[in-house]
Amino acid sequence: MEIFTGLFNYWVVIVLMMMGFYVVIAQHNLVKKIIGLNIFQVSVFLFYISMGKIKGGTAPIIGEGIEIYSNPLPHVLILTAIVVGVATTALGLALTVRINDAFGTIEEDEIEVLEAADDEQATP
Amino acid sequence: MLSPRSILRVVSKLLIPPILLFALYVQFHGDFGPGGGFQAGVIFAAAFILYALVFGIRNARKVAPAWLTRLMLAGGLLLYAGVGVATMILGGDFLDYSALRSDPIAGQHLGILLIELGVGTTVAGAMISIFLIFDGRDREESN
Amino acid sequence: MVITAYTLVRIRSLFAVAMLSGIYSLVGASLYLVMDAVDVAFTEAAVGAGISTVLMLGTLSLTTRMEKVSTKVSPLPLLVVTLTGGLLIYATLDMPYYGDPTAPIHHSVSVRYVEKSGDEVGPPNMVTSILASYRGYDTLGEVSVIFTAAIGVMALIGRSRRRRKQDDESGDES
Numbered sequence: 368m369e370i371f372t373g374l375f376n377y378w379v380v381i382v383l384m385m386m387g388f389y390v391v392i393a394q395h396n397l398v399k400k401i402i403g404l405n406i407f408q409v410s411v412f413l414f415y416i417s418m419g420k421i422k423g424g425t426a427p428i429i430g431e432g433i434e435i436y437s438n439p440l441p442h443v444l445i446l447t448a449i450v451v452g453v454a455t456t457a458l459g460l461a462l463t464v465r466i467n468d469a470f471g472t473i474e475e476d477e478i479e480v481l482e483a484a485d486d487e488q489a490t491p
Numbered sequence: 492m493l494s495p496r497s498i499l500r501v502v503s504k505l506l507i508p509p510i511l512l513f514a515l516y517v518q519f520h521g522d523f524g525p526g527g528g529f530q531a532g533v534i535f536a537a538a539f540i541l542y543a544l545v546f547g548i549r550n551a552r553k554v555a556p557a558w559l560t561r562l563m564l565a566g567g568l569l570l571y572a573g574v575g576v577a578t579m580i581l582g583g584d585f586l587d588y589s590a591l592r593s594d595p596i597a598g599q600h601l602g603i604l605l606i607e608l609g610v611g612t613t614v615a616g617a618m619i620s621i622f623l624i625f626d627g628r629d630r631e632e633s634n
Numbered sequence: 635m636v637i638t639a640y641t642l643v644r645i646r647s648l649f650a651v652a653m654l655s656g657i658y659s660l661v662g663a664s665l666y667l668v669m670d671a672v673d674v675a676f677t678e679a680a681v682g683a684g685i686s687t688v689l690m691l692g693t694l695s696l697t698t699r700m701e702k703v704s705t706k707v708s709p710l711p712l713l714v715v716t717l718t719g720g721l722l723i724y725a726t727l728d729m730p731y732y733g734d735p736t737a738p739i740h741h742s743v744s745v746r747y748v749e750k751s752g753d754e755v756g757p758p759n760m761v762t763s764i765l766a767s768y769r770g771y772d773t774l775g776e777v778s779v780i781f782t783a784a785i786g787v788m789a790l791i792g793r794s795r796r797r798r799k800q801d802d803e804s805g806d807e808s
Contacts, residue, residue: 377726385719393711398693402655405686409662412674420669437670439760443769445674446761447776450529450614453681454783457621460693461790464625517676522757525672527765533680540688568781571774603757603766606773613777617784618685624787625692 376417383410395474397466401459408452415441503545510538518611519604528607532614539619548626555619563616570609574602649694656687673761 387410390403419441470481518531543551659682666675757763765773 378723381719381722381726384722385715388718389711389715392714398690399651402651402690405655405682406658409659409678409682412678413662413665416666416669416671416674419671439764442671442674442761443764445671446529446677446765447772449674449677449681451776451779453685454617454780456686457689458783458786458790460625460689461621461787463693465790521762522759524759525676525761527673527759527762530673530676530680533677533685537680537684564781564784568777571777575770575774599763599767600757603762606766606770607762610773610777613781617780620784621787622685622688622692624791625689 377414380410380414380417383407383413395476397463397474398460401456401463404459405452405456408448412445412448415445499545503541507538507542510534510541514538514611514615518607521607522600522603528610529614531607532611532616533618535611535615536618536622539615540622543623543626548623551623555623557620557623560616560620560623563612564620565613567609567611567613567616570612571606574605574609578602649691652687652690652694655690656683659683659686673759 384407387403387405387407390406391400394400394403419438514531514535514537517526517534518528521527521531539551539555542554659678663675663679663682666678
């Protein structure tokens with residue numbers, strides 16, 4: 368039983384990760400793919416943060432009389448990762464807008480069809 | 492007769508200054524509590540985005556013109572790198588803040604302050620310009 | 635959180651999907667808070683629930699609102715996902731338990747940070763002191779990434795659209 372409560376947080380995170388992964392590879396809509404990537408990212412952050420927690424510790428801010436702090440190193444890495452994640456999301460969304468301009472749609476299968484048609488027209 | 496529009500306007504006029512103040516608080520208080528450059532930059536940008544959402548893109552562009560956001564973007568990064576170069580000039584390694592002042596702890600403090608300021612400025616500039624580009628495009632399309 | 639993610643996968647209205655992702659980020663932020671990561675929770679709430687949602691809504695206003703219903707449902711993605719998930723769960727069987735203070739991650743460099751950051755650097759907030767001082771170089775790279783992303787967005791969709799519209803009309807005869 369202890370193995371369940373001890374590892375439960377990892378399993379939940381893996382379930383979330385897999386859902387995000389599924390959205391990225393299976394859904395056809397581009398915006399939904401980016402949102403799936405977002406889900407994936409948040410679950411990975413959760414994974415790291417849950418690894419950094421120490422039982423009985425508090426937030427890593429030095430205070431009077433506190434003995435145990437939670438590990439601050441994952442926090443730092445995740446902070447950077449969150450902001451980089453939003454930068455990539457913004458770029459991805461901008462790309463989606465441009466793709467919509469060029470092809471008129473954001474469904475992946477329609478784009479493939481249109482792209483193949485364009486290639487056929489281009490080659491003389 | 493209060494239309495929904497005017498309720499939004501009044502409430503956001505009340506809210507935006509505290510949001511900006513909160514952003515500054517988070518920025519400079521990052522040493523003592525949660526916070527620091529990124530959070531402050533995002534909250535600062537959120538105030539501008541709120542303004543743009545309620546009062547329209549044209550007014551938002553007047554308040555945060557393109558040259559200003561570009562300046563904020565580049566300026567923050569330059570500040571950060573500049574502090575690093577300054578520490579090199581003053582004798583230490585790159586980004587070793589102890590060289591900034593005679594007392595290493597004070598040097599660290601000054602270095603961290605400047606760094607966080609640079610980070611906050613760039614993040615705020617980036618978020619504002621990204622949002623204004625996204626939203627500004629929409630208006631041009633409908634013209 | 636799992637329920638939110640599942641609903642995200644199934645719903646077709648993209649507007650609802652964007653809102654749900656904001657809720658997902660917010661719930662994630664509160665979980666971070668429970669796990670003592672106050673800085674991270676702050677950033678995730680501001681960035682994930684705020685900026686990301688706003689940008690997604692902006693994209694939706696520029697493109698479409700509904701997702702197209704898929705005509706074929708292939709089992710291959712489900713298979714890949716289940717396989718990967720199974721492998722990952724198998725991998726976690728060796729990992730230290732949640733909150734375990736004897737985990738190896740807590741005994742290497744973090745010990746020095748926790749003990750010495752008050753004397754060597756100064757600020758009580760250890761996360762800030764690590765971010766800005768011990769690992770200041772990484773933060774420089776991160777700021778460059780944000781800078782590049784903003785410039786990328788400017789380059790991609792910053793230019794005026796009227797010119798492009800004329801090009802499209804003259805070139806797209808099919």
